[in-house]
Amino acid sequence: MRSSLVGSRGRPLTFVIFFALGVFFFDGSVHAADPVKTLSSVATGKAVPAATESPAPTAPVPVAVGPKSTADEIAGLDQDLKAAESLKRRIEAEPGMTPAVATPEEILERDHALGHFIDTLVRHKALVARLPLVQKLRDDRQSEAEHWRSFVTPPPYSILLVDQLREAKENAEVEIEVRRTRRSLIEAESVEAEKAYKAAEIRLRQAEEKLAGARSALEQDRQSWVRDLARLAARTAAEDVAEAQVNLAVWEAEAGLQAATLTLLGKKLALASSASQFPQSDLDLVVAAVDRRIAAAEGSLKDLIARAAAMRQQADKAAGALARAEAAPSPAGETSDRRAARLSLQREEADLWRQRADMLDLSVDLHRRIRELLSWERSGWRYRWLIMNTPTAENLRIADSESRRHLALLEAWIRYNEREVALSLGRVSELEVRQKGALAPGEAALVAGFLEVEQQRTQALRDVQQSAAEMLRTLQVWRQEMVERAARRSVSDRLSGWAAAAGRGAARLWSLELFSADDTLEVDGRKVVATRSVTLGKSLGVILLLLFGSLLISRMLRLVRRIAIDRLGLGAAWTAMVLRWLQAVLILMLCVFALNTANIPLTVFAFLGGALAIGVGFGTQVLLKNMISGIMLLIERPLRLGDRIEVGSVVGTVTHISVRSSTVRTSEGIEILVPNSTFIENNVTNWTYSNGKVRRSISVEVDHRESSDRVSSLLTEVASRHPDVAADPAPRILLDDFCSGKKRYQLQYWIDYGEGADGSLIASQLRFAIERAFLEAEISVLSD
Numbered sequence: 001m002r003s004s005l006v007g008s009r010g011r012p013l014t015f016v017i018f019f020a021l022g023v024f025f026f027d028g029s030v031h032a033a034d035p036v037k038t039l040s041s042v043a044t045g046k047a048v049p050a051a052t053e054s055p056a057p058t059a060p061v062p063v064a065v066g067p068k069s070t071a072d073e074i075a076g077l078d079q080d081l082k083a084a085e086s087l088k089r090r091i092e093a094e095p096g097m098t099p100a101v102a103t104p105e106e107i108l109e110r111d112h113a114l115g116h117f118i119d120t121l122v123r124h125k126a127l128v129a130r131l132p133l134v135q136k137l138r139d140d141r142q143s144e145a146e147h148w149r150s151f152v153t154p155p156p157y158s159i160l161l162v163d164q165l166r167e168a169k170e171n172a173e174v175e176i177e178v179r180r181t182r183r184s185l186i187e188a189e190s191v192e193a194e195k196a197y198k199a200a201e202i203r204l205r206q207a208e209e210k211l212a213g214a215r216s217a218l219e220q221d222r223q224s225w226v227r228d229l230a231r232l233a234a235r236t237a238a239e240d241v242a243e244a245q246v247n248l249a250v251w252e253a254e255a256g257l258q259a260a261t262l263t264l265l266g267k268k269l270a271l272a273s274s275a276s277q278f279p280q281s282d283l284d285l286v287v288a289a290v291d292r293r294i295a296a297a298e299g300s301l302k303d304l305i306a307r308a309a310a311m312r313q314q315a316d317k318a319a320g321a322l323a324r325a326e327a328a329p330s331p332a333g334e335t336s337d338r339r340a341a342r343l344s345l346q347r348e349e350a351d352l353w354r355q356r357a358d359m360l361d362l363s364v365d366l367h368r369r370i371r372e373l374l375s376w377e378r379s380g381w382r383y384r385w386l387i388m389n390t391p392t393a394e395n396l397r398i399a400d401s402e403s404r405r406h407l408a409l410l411e412a413w414i415r416y417n418e419r420e421v422a423l424s425l426g427r428v429s430e431l432e433v434r435q436k437g438a439l440a441p442g443e444a445a446l447v448a449g450f451l452e453v454e455q456q457r458t459q460a461l462r463d464v465q466q467s468a469a470e471m472l473r474t475l476q477v478w479r480q481e482m483v484e485r486a487a488r489r490s491v492s493d494r495l496s497g498w499a500a501a502a503g504r505g506a507a508r509l510w511s512l513e514l515f516s517a518d519d520t521l522e523v524d525g526r527k528v529v530a531t532r533s534v535t536l537g538k539s540l541g542v543i544l545l546l547l548f549g550s551l552l553i554s555r556m557l558r559l560v561r562r563i564a565i566d567r568l569g570l571g572a573a574w575t576a577m578v579l580r581w582l583q584a585v586l587i588l589m590l591c592v593f594a595l596n597t598a599n600i601p602l603t604v605f606a607f608l609g610g611a612l613a614i615g616v617g618f619g620t621q622v623l624l625k626n627m628i629s630g631i632m633l634l635i636e637r638p639l640r641l642g643d644r645i646e647v648g649s650v651v652g653t654v655t656h657i658s659v660r661s662s663t664v665r666t667s668e669g670i671e672i673l674v675p676n677s678t679f680i681e682n683n684v685t686n687w688t689y690s691n692g693k694v695r696r697s698i699s700v701e702v703d704h705r706e707s708s709d710r711v712s713s714l715l716t717e718v719a720s721r722h723p724d725v726a727a728d729p730a731p732r733i734l735l736d737d738f739c740s741g742k743k744r745y746q747l748q749y750w751i752d753y754g755e756g757a758d759g760s761l762i763a764s765q766l767r768f769a770i771e772r773a774f775l776e777a778e779i780s781v782l783s784d
Helices: 013-021 033-043 067-093 106-148 159-212 217-276 279-326 335-388 395-438 443-487 493-512 537-565 571-596 601-636 676-679 708-721 760-777
Strands: 022-026 029-031 515-525 526-533 644-647 650-657 659-665 671-675 684-686 691-703 732-740 742-752
Touching: 013 159, 013 684, 029 033, 029 760, 106 217, 159 217, 159 671, 279 335, 335 395, 493 537, 493 676, 526 537, 571 708, 601 671, 601 676, 650 671, 659 676, 671 676, 691 708, 691 760, 708 732, 708 760, 742 760
Parallel strands: none
Antiparallel strands: 022 029, 515 526, 644 650, 644 684, 650 659, 659 671, 691 742, 732 742
């Protein structure tokens, strides 16, 4: 914003200032005051005579822009500055320069306004001298940016040049942002200056009116002083407006210079980036420079470690002296208050030594971090050289992974360091406040020592913070460079990169650790406990090995079963039972082999702990009992497949003998699982133990008048005709008993369970046949 009181660019600023300040209403006429006499009137409180004043022009006269114009402006400002400084010296040297009618507040206002006027003139003069120089630089830079096409040297260009241009471009961008903020401040200052000038004009007009209406000499002197004070305020405000306008003109020239610089740097950076290289010679140069910095850091670190050790000894001595002083009795004549004060001071002294030692320890740690940052920088340069010269997908992946890791560490480190700096600054502020207070004798030196230690801590933290921030910025630039390079890869490179990433993902998943287990190894006659990792890949490998091994065992056992039955003539049932046990043993061996092959220790099953072991012990008690019973059944063979047995309330045929239990099929077709221990602990009836023939019987009651020979013949004939009744031993008829009015006969016959005979069905069929035979023979069957 430009004030109407200030001339446009090219008008002499001195003329503008005098025009703005010289026109005042006094005694109804327009006049401008001489600078020296105007200021003198303010100092003395006496009005300037009309004869010493000269009329001011009513409008500014344009002056051509050129070196002479700038020289005239500087000369006028210099004249005003000399007059103001001379007046200030006179006021300071001659107390009579201040009128008696002036109040202390007004004297303070005059001194402040005069000092501010001098400072503004100094800044104004410097800005006027700077403006043409900046404008010349801006015009030259704009011309260079417009006509620049290439570097003097042909491409390719070093990556170090690219880094230099990128850094300069980023700095230029930051400076432009800063200058934009500065423009807002300048504009705000200009607005405030114009407001102040308008208020000063109003104040001056009112002072002129009061001076014109003054009657007595004292009142005239008083109003004349007030009028001249208002005139000084108006002139100072006008100088602020003029200085703000020139400052804005300088800003505009500098902004144009920075914009042209940014354009030029952008052109150079684009050309250098499009044809950049990173030869081995540049890498060696950079690495050598980093190595020198690392060597210097190592030397500083060794020195700090030695100093920290010595300081720690001093701190220990101070702590020991404090302990002895606290334990020793008070000297003769020392009061308890003096003893408490003496010990308090000694405690603070010991604490100061401790803090000094802690400070050096912190410096050691921070120097280690700086050395680590330098190591990261060294590795970063090598990774950068690698991806620029061999930009394979794997190299880009490694560099990307490393940059991500280091960026995360640096960001966390910077956040932590910021909190440490803030905490240290808080301690510094606390100690400064304490230092300003009333201190006891000897306490001032201690507080100064604490303050010095804390300031050193703050500075050390800031140094590391700056190094970390610079490294973070460098890594971010390098990572952006990698991203751009990766984006320029061909489709085939991207496909191969995706395939490699998928392979790496599968490998990471395959190596995912599920848990770990301790394994005891014997090395050179000594037992060594090693921790084994149980990964997802090992677990899947064990599962696959068990699946294929089980399939192979099943096929092998089927082949063995065929050979045993067809060629060796072994029984099918016995062969099936033996092979089943053999399969269990082979599966167990396969599990052990699979775990050993996958390098998974058997102790992995011990991770469940003692509580689970006790639970498993109780739970497997019955299981082990049945397994041992099954082994005994296999060895002793008290029952075999197909045997007809009766154990407890279970009656049926043995169809299956397994490790834990056996299956018995009843006549109703129901299969009952009987634990193997039942056959060992209880009485078992095996109807087919030695052979399959079993004697069964049927009772028949007839009238006592029927012939026994006839009844016996019919029963024998019926039994002999049945195909499942054995002929040897032959059926026989027994007269079982004589009852009242009837006789009871018993038909005893043999059947062979080994051939699949059904006792219940045969007995039923025989009863049907006996009934038919007795009906034909007209013999009645009696019942109870």
